[in-house]
Amino acid sequence: MDLLHIENLSIRFNTPEGPARAVDRVDFELGPGETLGLVGESGCGKSVTALSILGLIPNPPGTIEQGRILFSGRDLLTLDQASLRHIRGNTIAMIFQEPMTSLNPVLTIGRQVTEPLRAHKGLNKQQSEQEALHWLERVKIPSAKNHLRSYPHQLSGGMRQRVMIAMAMAVKPNILIADEPTTALDVTIQAQILSLMLELRKEIRSSLLLITHDMGVVAQMADRVVVMYAGQVLEQAETQELFQTPLHPYTQGLLKSMPRLIRQKDRISSRLSEIRGTVPRLTQHIPGCKFAARCDSAFARCREQQPDLKDTGTGHLVRCWLHAA
Ligand SMILES: Nc1ncnc2c1ncn2[C@@H]1O[C@H](COP(=O)(O)OP(=O)(O)OP(=O)(O)O)[C@@H](O)[C@H]1O
């Protein structure tokens, strides 16, 4: 059985310009031990999807319009706050893009890493401190013992992100959700943190839902990829298959816009081709394919009628009239 199954999920936000469908009939699964990459441009609904798993969509302005989020067979959307709190930071843990927003600035690092261990795992003070220290060392915080008494602002951005990872890993969650875990960091530290996450994840055997707009990160980390656009899943496939045979023109555009190192004489430069145009407003009603306005392959039907997400036969799904035969 799949560990997590998001089924036909739609989420709407009421905005001054009218209702916005941030998540539109999204459907995907996460298997035990699997790393699933969730990709797409800014505003396509990645974070909202992730937050809904943890029951963190603010209402108002957000409403879950339809769907189910099955976790080991239970629908998370029907759970009360107490049950959700028990799941959060315990069986499902999340690492956010900016650790300053999720670390508490007035509590020491030690307190923050030990807290979930005491609350959810029943460890006493001494045991939880030992375990916290172990994990701070595992994420390579130098002189970790001293840092148990540090406050978040006394650490660099990269070190704070390591603390977040230690907090998440220490509870050995079944599912780890990482929302752009390295975007705020510089490139060398990004690589270190990503390989650390891969290493630790294997050790605790959790599943990973990795949210990113970086196809390079996906190539390196994910077993399978879900491509989102304007709240919808446009394509879904195993990573190697997606990179070798991207079917949706949007996915093809994302792959083309991956930075490539080009050697010209003795200069190395990086070239980026962008997908033309901009993402549609979510308050706008689009009768056809939401990507049609930016698609070089679009024909009349694309602008008139929305394609369904179709399996091309091998578990490679695509929502595109070019592949609707
Ligand atoms: N609290 C909110 N109130 C109103 N609209 C919201 C709220 N949270 C998210 N949205 C809208 O939902 C849409 C999806 O947002 P989301 O944060 O999921 O995008 P994202 O794919 O994570 O983008 P990014 O790559 O920039 O993080 C956006 O249009 C956003 O403006």
Ligand SMILES: [Mg+2]
């Ligand atoms: Mg986001």
